[in-house]
Amino acid sequence: MRKPLYCGGQWINTSETLEVINPFTKDIISEVSLADESIVESAIYHAYTGFSKTKKLSSYKRYQILTQIAREIEREKETFAFLIAMESGKPYKYALAEVNRAVQTFSIAAEESKRIFHEYFALDTTPEELPREGLVKRFPVGVVLAITPFNFPLNLVAHKVAPAIASGCSIVLKPASATPLTALKLAEIIEKTDFPKEAFSVLPARSSLIEKYLNHPLIAKVSFTGSPQAGWAIKEKAHKKKVTLELGGNAATIITKSADIESIVSHCVTAAFAYSGQICIHTQRIFVHPQHFQRFTEMFIEKTRCLKFGNPMDKCTDISVMIDEENAIRGENWINEAIQDGAEFMLQGKREGNYLSPTILTNTHNMMKVYSEEVFAPIVCIEKYDGNIEDAVHKVNDSKYGLQCGVFTNDIKELDYCFEHIECGSVIHNASSILRLDAMPYGGIKESGFGREGVRYAILEMTEPRLLLKERNI
Template sequence: MGEGINMKKHLFIGGKWVEGSEYAPLYAPYSGEEIAQIPQATVQEADAAIEAAHQARLAMAKMPAHQRAAILNKLANLLEERQEEAARIIALEAAKPIKTARAEIGRTIQTYRFAAEEAKRIHGETLPLDAAPGGEGRVAYTVREPLGVVGAISPFNFPMNLVAHKVGPALASGNTIVLKPASQTPLSAFFLAELLEQAGVPTGAFNVVTGSGRTIGNRIVEDPRVKVVTFTGSPGVGIGIRNRAGLKRVILELGSNSAVIVDKDTDLDKIIPRCVTGAFSFQGQVCISVQRIFVVEEVYEDFVEKFVKATRTLQLGDPLDEQTDVSAMITPGDVTRSLDWIQEAVDKGAKVATGGEANGNMLNPTVLLDVDLSVKVSCQEVFAPIVLVNKVASVDEAIELVNDSPYGLQAGVYTNNVHTAFDAAEKLQVGGVIINDIPTFRVDHMPYGGVKESGSGREGLKYAIEEMTELKLVIFNRN
């Protein structure tokens, strides 16, 4: 893997690689082998990283936009040169199948390129103050200024691209960063630090601290020098962050139990492969993974038969094998939890159409039918290769069921009726409605984020930059 197995990793603080005072082993989810020794940062080390970012903030804010863009473009180029190595890191530390990992790296490169472009178009507007009596003879305009230190806490499931959605806009807008990656996927964060160092990021503008979320995460959230916290993860943790963050800017990308609605006039053969991908890609461990499918009764039997048949063709195995579609879940505990949730659904009358059993750390892709909507596989975020397919009388009924959820990230609706599509777009309580595709669709410059317990704020480069900057008003009195 380039840097050798079992290698002791270092924290990246103030432009230097710092040996940790304590270490813990990192194990590959698929093989169970130890792949690295990861530093477990202390509060003092987290503090040093925050201080380094705090010291670098003025130089970073003064850096011209074209220079910030150049660093981000150089980063994208370096990542492009080493994309296979990057994909292998993700496959190893997260058990993401290699072809899925490659797709993630492709997107990560795009995300940094978008960030470089957006760095050049952070602008304000002029205001006609004479629209109000007393505003005559005055000239007013707005500018956007960086907030300072961004504390980024990222998840395991897209360890390169979801980090890029925090680091890209932060650097583009002249902020500095302290990154705390997920405990299972620190290697990709160290890899990024190496590339950013080569790309010429200013000393202290980017820092990586690894270790316990409680220790380091809490420090980042509570430290007054940190001005923005951007977190992707579970609602429970997100709500805790918001409660402790005081007046800091907080961007939360939280959970979902994303749904697809299938209308009666849909070409099933065309949509089945998309729905299977949406449900089982990276073992269903995706924020906008398809978890609930509501199919209008006229096509329900046909849909189930085709969907189950397609699900059974998925290959399980080693993430580094080119043929693998589904591999190990992130922890053995997640396998146990998933089996418990499936059992709860079965106890309440659900039928297992396929899957339902585990194979070591791999859970076979599972399709559940006639699921009672009060059970966990329906109400909570399953984050596993499990999908439920239920019959509905109409799209209207399906919309009600989709909305009957604490979450609202994205929803997909397949229909050929333009009125149905507009109704769904209006009535669905989600951050994004995707007509004639799965809710798992995302390209990296679109506004992405949810309502209710799915979070607050939006990612997507332009939108994240708005969250990470402050609007300042300037008025000249010419009277």
């Protein structure tokens, strides 16, 4: 079945199409129309003209639009979940969880649209006592070019579209080429609302084409989620634009002496292997107190062996294929390189096509790609630290990335030390690095990103402060 793209309120079929492949069955699900230069130009122009309407939408109208989107996603959540599982290979139970999160993301944005930050302050604070007062109000920046990855084809789209609507911006969305159907399904819902039709487009397109428009004069902001390599290249090319980069990392989790390992091991297994590790905050490195190392690893291996492989459409499947064979081969090669360099298997994974079974390694170090790079595969490195929290934090920070870190501890001094000294965007207490709540600020430092997402914080990124320096007593 051929699916048109959505450009400024119009569904358009183009001469060039993209095949969307089910990663598990290898069947062609659909053919999607690809945008060409004329379509991209049209979408940007429509978004620019649509911005004259979106910026005038009242807070209540934005709230109403976002609430309607959330309700429609909720009403069609099983349809969305099956679509995500089919085009991304994400097991259904995780796909359904993603849909539920997207409902929350739009609902949070609806509430935030009613309380966008303004500030009043007196300015008679100098000896001159000038009769002035200040009002800072935030205004939407304009057209947002949003570029999203394959691994969360609904909720990571929602984290760009929802705050843009709440801010009063217009949006041109370029979804991942592997997973465009979910974004196009969302366009069907947004089209039914009162959001100005010309202000929203979903353009499946080649990345090389979209790159040409990063500095387009009508685009005010670029918001990108994806690999660090692609993200920093985008920032360099879009150097005159406001840019938000939500990139990847090699997230760590610390398990201290005070942790109750019996209660946390299942959570840690999920954090390591959910969606085959294709999550930017999946737990890639685990540092365990020596007192717990043997017992923790035994339980971790045992529970990993119990993960059920199968068709992602099966509601009982725990782990399935990766997005494509190229990435599965890359993961396999990194494992082999690490073993040749002295790493040891705790659990040896094997590759069949684009399925890479869970792999647990130890005796790893920062000269190995499985440890130092973003692995984005079902691979985890488990190591001891020397028992001192300072050593665990040092090992976490021995990385060019800094997105999130989980810390299991019941010692407040250890927690305080971690919060003060771990170099990352978020420290997660008594949960692994994979935990993300959609209302929280989200983003990294070092090579893991630039700026913050999380609905309220994305709204700040999509608005500009403007000061009125007002004379008093008029």
